[in-house]
Amino acid sequence: xxxxxxxxxxxxxxxxxxxxxxxxxxxxxxxxxxxxxxxxxxxxxxxxxxxxxxxxxxxxxxxxxxxxxxxxxxxxxxxxxxxxxxxxxxxxxxxxxxxxxxxxxxxxxxxxxxxxxxxxxxxxxxxxxxxxxxxxxxxxxxxxxxxxxxxxxxxxxxxxxxxxxxxxxxxxxxxxxxxxx
Numbered sequence: 001x002x003x004x005x006x007x008x009x010x011x012x013x014x015x016x017x018x019x020x021x022x023x024x025x026x027x028x029x030x031x032x033x034x035x036x037x038x039x040x041x042x043x044x045x046x047x048x049x050x051x052x053x054x055x056x057x058x059x060x061x062x063x064x065x066x067x068x069x070x071x072x073x074x075x076x077x078x079x080x081x082x083x084x085x086x087x088x089x090x091x092x093x094x095x096x097x098x099x100x101x102x103x104x105x106x107x108x109x110x111x112x113x114x115x116x117x118x119x120x121x122x123x124x125x126x127x128x129x130x131x132x133x134x135x136x137x138x139x140x141x142x143x144x145x146x147x148x149x150x151x152x153x154x155x156x157x158x159x160x161x162x163x164x165x166x167x168x169x170x171x172x173x174x175x176x177x178x179x180x181x
Contacts (some may be wrong), residue, residue, distance in 0.1 A: 012051050012052070013043070013050050016050065016052045018036065021036065023062055028063075048064050049070075051067060090122055090169070091120070093114075096127075097125055099141065111123070116176070124166070124167050125165065129164070132164065142166065153172065156169040156170060157169040
């Protein structure tokens with residue numbers, strides 16, 4: 001998995017503005033408030049760098065750590081948070097306005113699976129040219145889907161025509177699937 005380049009800029013050693021800092025060691029244990037010169041000399045003594053952690057704090061917080069190791073830890077944190085915040089994918093299910101009952105039930109089960117996996121679902125009713133005079137059947141199918149799925153559904157985009165397709169986007173709420181079983 002490739003992590004997107006966020007172009008984080010970390011100020012280190014002499015590039016950190018200020019005269020005194022709250023200094024932390026490599027494990028995060030507080031060393032104390034030191035002047036800039038004392039903090040830099042302590043970092044060099046430990047064969048590490050002084051890295052600015054919280055520039056807006058008063059006094060600014062810095063950490064004594066090897067810069068490469070610090071960057072690795074930050075990238076690791078970013079990867080973990082990216083894993084945890086799985087964006088709900090957008091899945092599409094297509095219908096025709098005159099769909100058969102068995103096909104409808106199969107697609108309804110698929111929609112239910114997608115919603116249980118916390119994905120958004122794009123419901124598309126596609127019309128052939130001759131069927132465009134029967135637009136109400138498309139709206140009826142979408143209403144039936146919402147009724148059959150029950151509560152716990154957010155309508156992210158109301159039904160609207162884009163070309164020959166009637167499209168609606170739905171997503172699950174936190175309550176979806178808890179009342180059913």
